[in-house]
Amino acid sequence: MIVLHCYVPGVREDDQAKCWEALVPVRARWPVLDVEVPPGADLGYAWAFRRAWGKDTLLNIEHDVAPSVELVEALALCPEPLCTRPPGGSPAQDAGQVCWLGCTKIALGVQLAVPWAPILRPWGQLDVDLTATLQQASGRYWHVHKEPLEHYHHA
Ligand SMILES: [Zn+2]
Numbered sequence: 206m207i208v209l210h211c212y213v214p215g216v217r218e219d220d221q222a223k224c225w226e227a228l229v230p231v232r233a234r235w236p237v238l239d240v241e242v243p244p245g246a247d248l249g250y251a252w253a254f255r256r257a258w259g260k261d262t263l264l265n266i267e268h269d270v271a272p273s274v275e276l277v278e279a280l281a282l283c284p285e286p287l288c289t290r291p292p293g294g295s296p297a298q299d300a301g302q303v304c305w306l307g308c309t310k311i312a313l314g315v316q317l318a319v320p321w322a323p324i325l326r327p328w329g330q331l332d333v334d335l336t337a338t339l340q341q342a343s344g345r346y347w348h349v350h351k352e353p354l355e356h357y358h359h360a
Contacts, residue, residue: 285348301347
């Protein structure tokens, strides 16, 4: 498993610092790919996915969340191919029907089923397009986890 961590320098550094902090114990157990996405380089996020795609199971952690190690481990060990820990509050998210990519696992098998993904979309649209593609390929909704997750903003 590879942990993908895209970050945006100079934007809400305090929130991002909590993410970097949460990644310290994660790095001790899994490789973390840190990818700088400059502010305004909106396709940088999709490019990071594309570069990492099809090599190993991906666990994506966005720059503004701070997952517990327990959550990362639960996602890593779960036999379901598509797992997410939604920020909560939305019935569709809690049912796994829609997904943000903030804290999400995509198994290698599903990636290989859609080798053309991810389509190059801006950061704010990638989640919708990518999850629709993955759900179609796997025939499943997201498997929803409930372990602790701090989420600092929706940007
Ligand atoms: Zn799961």
